[in-house]
Every structure is written in C-alpha cells, then in structure tokens.
Amino acid sequence: MSSPAMSSPASPSPPRTGPYERTHRTTPTRYRDRVSYDRELVHAILDDGFLCHLGFVRDGAPVVLPTLYGRVGERLYVHGSTGSAPLRAAGRAGEPGMPVCLTVTHVDGLVLARSAFNHSVNYRCVVVHGTARPVTDPEELSTALDALVDQAVPGRAADSRPASAKERAATAVLRVDLDEVSAKVRAGGTDDDPEDLALPYWSGVVPVTAVRGTPVPADDLVPGIPVPGYLTGR
Template identity: 45%
Template sequence: MSHQPLRTARTRLRRFPQRGIFDRQAINSILDEGLVCHLGLADATGQPFVLPTTYARVEDELYIHGSAASRTIRAMSTGQPVCATVTLVDGIVLARTAFNHSFNYRSVVILGSATAITDPVEKARGLTVLIDRLVPGRSNEVRPPTSQELKATSLLVLPIDEASAKIRSGPPGDTGDDLLTDAWAGVVPLQTSVLPPVPDPRLAPDRPIPAHIRSWRQETPN
C-alpha cells in the first residue's frame, strides 16, 4: 500500500526479486492504462504548477510532448526536477464510519528530470509513439508532422527510475463494533467508458468508422 522507491529494474531485481518485479509490473500496468498524467513543476519561488498532459510509456521511460513555446515544456527541457503522477480512480469506498470513507484507486508517482529530444528523426519517431500508444495504428492513417510542426513541438523523456505505485482496493476497512452499526457499506465502482465515436461533421456522411477506432479500448476489462 505504501509508495515503494523504484531504482532501475536491475537494481531492484537484485535486491528484492519478487517485490521488484511486482513493482515494475504494477507501475507499468497503471501507466499503460492511464490516458493523462499530472505534471508538477515549481518556479523559482517554490510555487508548484500542476498541469494535465498526455504521455506514453516506452520501456522504462515516459514520453511527454507539448508546444515548444510552453513555459512548462521549456522549464522541463532545462532539466528542472519534475513529478509525473497518473491516477486511476476505481471506486468510492463507503464505510460505516465517516473516518473510513475512502477511494479505491491505483496511482503512480514518478520523480526525476526530463531530457529534450532534439534530433528530428528521433523526435518524429517519439511523437509517432505518443499517437500510436494512445490509439494503436493511428499514425498510419494521418498526415505526419511537417518540419515546421516538428519545430513547434518539444518531446521530453522522463526516466522511470524513481517511482512508486499506490493501490487501494476492496471493501471498507471497518472493524470491531462499527461492523454492528446499521449503515450500508460497500464500494461504488467507477470506470472510464468509451462512447461511440463522433465523426467530424466535415467528413462525408456515409464515411465508415475505421477498425482501429471502432475497436479502441472496447476490450478493456475494467
């Protein structure tokens, strides 16, 4: 239940083999299910800013992109310490006591410093990964970025070296006499649902929805 530091997979595997595997797998599985991370960055006065953004996990790195003109992206490019947090909210835990109310959730917190990818070929490949991770097969369907669009976009890579996962699941934690009280207790599960795609009104009306969009996350168990 507590945040466990994650060094490299190799270090972790040497020191606590089972926990190490569990941690890396748990972290990856949460990162791969999430769509948006919350990126934290502090200014010189210590004021933090927390902004939502999309991301892709590629092996042990988190790819993040944004406008090259964005203050946040520029600050990240200089190697300032950042925090990237991904949270999946799985349910509301309704206990018999006010105190035991909670959420079921899975979250990952990554601390570190990002590096900007400046090589145009690497950058183009990284941006393709960001799209295809979100909607697999999408990059084949669309016009790739022009060199001007590439210039206007920054790609940052944050190593997943110092990270932790936190998970709460299951029924409320009531104990003792509280179990004898009259209150209903349990969990209201929540999930992110995918609704039917809404075509751009500028498409031909008889235009079929391609398979890579029709099937997107339809198979997601949760």
C-alpha cells in the same frame, strides 16, 4: 551549454528487469502496504492511461498541469508545450533539464465504510520523480510523437497524417526516464472497524470506470470513411 548527451538516440533503453529501486522519495510514510515497485504493475497502470499531472517548480512554488504522455519502454514522453514558460525552457536544447514529478491516477471505486473516517477510494497510481529533458534526436522525436498519439488510441499514429517538418519544430517534447518510480494501489472492499459492523449504515463499493462512448464523426468527414477498428475494438 549544448551537449550531445541531452538527447540520446531513439534506440530503446537497455532492457531492465525486476522491480524499480526504492528510494527515500518513493518510500511512503503511510499505507506502506499499498506501495509497489513492481515494473509490470507500473507499466500496466501507465498503459491504462494517457493523461498525467506534471509538477514542476516555478519561482520556488509548485505548479501542476495536466498533459498527455506516451510510454516507450522505460521512458515517458510528455508535451512540453503546456503553456508553461519553464517547461518550454526545459525543452530547449542545451538546457540541463528540469526536475519534475509526473503522476498518473486511475479511480476505480468509491469505498463507503460505515464510519466517515474509514471512507476511501479504490485507485491505481504511479508517481515518477525525475528530470525532464528535451527530445532533440529526430528519430526519437518521431518515436515520441507516435507514442503520444498511440497512448490514448493504439494504432492511431499510423492512421493519421504524420507531423510536417514545421509541425515537428513547433512541438516541444520532453523525456522523463523511469528510474525513480512507485505504484500505489488500493483495491477491494470496505475496511470497517469491527465495532462498526452492526451500525445501520449501508456499506460497500461504488465502481468507477472511465468509459469511452460511441465515436462521433466530424461534420466534414469525407463520406464513406468507416470508424476504424482500433476505435470499435473489432
């Protein structure tokens, strides 16, 4: 069952340009004006986050679990040790891979229209349909582990103790290629029906942002170690 094609070398995918190809699965039936296949937009939305919701099928039923990801070019890496037996199975060398749907969503605002019906949310979302395959190549595994740390805190991977051989063996990492991808974005203000504009209800947008607070050092931090620049933005 084992195949060397299961995990290609860590060299990046061939550079691709232009939009992602639209497929049946990435064509929405509603709000078609909100969908985009723009590669840079997809990358930007993915790079603005670090947590995805990973869906797979177990015993015919859907399962959706939150997990961390890291993007390297046209590949996403996710932790396969999410407590799910099928995911861990997909992570074993020799398995054919597992169909997954990986979704990343940022909420940017609450859109309060005069009418309940026209209430909405400003958001940016990327949906990836693909196959999760185990990362077995040692060099690619290193790349993936760094990406998983750096996705949330760029620069952190180089400023932490690298994984030992034992830790690497305990970490199942899956790869999902960015082939069948779409973005969906809702931005801007309220979109009320003309006949609602004079109604006596407040209307507008409440911005929502994921804010990072002041880093809290560990109680047992070695004295004298400053908060790193990649956390303070300096």
